[in-house]
Amino acid sequence: MKQLARALRKQQTDAEKLLWSRLRNRQLQGCKFRRQQPIGPYIADFLSLEPKLIIELDGGQHTEQQEQDNQRTRYLQALGYRVLRFWNHEVLNDLDAVLEAIRIAIVV
Template sequence: MKRQNIPRARSLRVSQTDAEARLWSRLRNRMLGNAKFRRQVPVGPYIADFLCAGHMLIVELDGGQHADNPADMRRTRFLESKGYRIIRFWNPDVLANTEGVLEMILLELDKTPHPSR
């Protein structure tokens, strides 16, 4: 983790998007599948929107600026090289279909049981 990312991650936690706020309200406190998620977590030179370390799962929420962005592809390759699985959702999809997004996250969590089980 790069030290300069810590203040940036803290700032992102405060200035979250509506979609991030909605999803966080459903992921926090082990509300989904008893999985512990953290938000705006530094991972190497990047900051993951939501990370469940126990399942090596990162959930990313994207706005229009992320469409076919080469920097996002490099970021995904880096995170995958560290063993993480990344699933992405568009912000409007989270707002319009929160339950569907949560179901998809739960399916991903079920693919890799938590090590303590």
């Protein structure tokens, strides 16, 4: 899993690169985020341990794997994480709204 996570870090999508540029170095609410973090059988796109928050970015392939995504979300929620999902185009076209939703989730 660790090797896969490393490979995914090197092959980030444009949306992941953009969001990471705004999450890294505690830029958002002082929270430390990790990217491509293994959790059980899954790899979370972005994870902050302090508020137990996971952020997942979905591309077009996720329209065909909704049940798998729902199963993944249930698993992560059972571990006590809150999971926020955004479409890649949301990050690319309205980053401010995505960051505001993440801010709210951190504070709540």
